Amino acid sequence: MALRNIRELGDDVLRKKSREIQEMTPKIKELIEDMFETMYEADGVGLAAPQVGVLKRLVVIDTGEGKPLVMINPEILERSGSQTGYEGCLSVPGKSGIVTRPNYVKARAKDENMKTYIVEGTELLARAICHEVDHLDGKMYVDFVEGGLVDTSNGEDEE
Numbered sequence: 210m211a212l213r214n215i216r217e218l219g220d221d222v223l224r225k226k227s228r229e230i231q232e233m234t235p236k237i238k239e240l241i242e243d244m245f246e247t248m249y250e251a252d253g254v255g256l257a258a259p260q261v262g263v264l265k266r267l268v269v270i271d272t273g274e275g276k277p278l279v280m281i282n283p284e285i286l287e288r289s290g291s292q293t294g295y296e297g298c299l300s301v302p303g304k305s306g307i308v309t310r311p312n313y314v315k316a317r318a319k320d321e322n323m324k325t326y327i328v329e330g331t332e333l334l335a336r337a338i339c340h341e342v343d344h345l346d347g348k349m350y351v352d353f354v355e356g357g358l359v360d361t362s363n364g365e366d367e368e
């Protein structure tokens with residue numbers, strides 16, 4: 210495993226649309242391991258492949274509750290309710306901002322064995338899924354932050 214360089218806001222790769230993964234390969238397995246390592250090292254709860262410069266529809270999430278998620282070709286099937294709170298991103302270090310997200314989402318994805326599964330999440334997990342899936346379409350939370358970005362050197366969770 211190896212740490213990967215996290216791309217930051219302003220890098221064009223973060224604004225591109227990622228492509229679906231058709232089959233698991235040793236290279237993608239290694240990418241998944243590296244993404245977890247990179248995310249944990251940076252104290253994040255989620256990381257999307259474009260954030261490490263790979264335009265593939267793959268995200269990893271670990272909110273600290275339940276088991277870590279590998280989401281390949283994720284699709285959000287249902288959203289409901291609403292939550293408004295601070296959100297950060299490993300590609301926008303040292304900042305956070307208020308974003309309104311659904312309080313519940315149901316999503317379909319494939320795991321590291323390309324087995325399709327359904328995940329339901331509320332609160333932080335719902336927020337993380339929405340945030341990471343946005344990355345696959347080149348969207349960043351700074352595009353819809355409410356009231357501007359604030360400095361957070363005091364350690365908000367970053368996604």
Ligand code: NI
Pocket residue numbers: 297298299300340344368
């Ligand atoms: Ni992010």
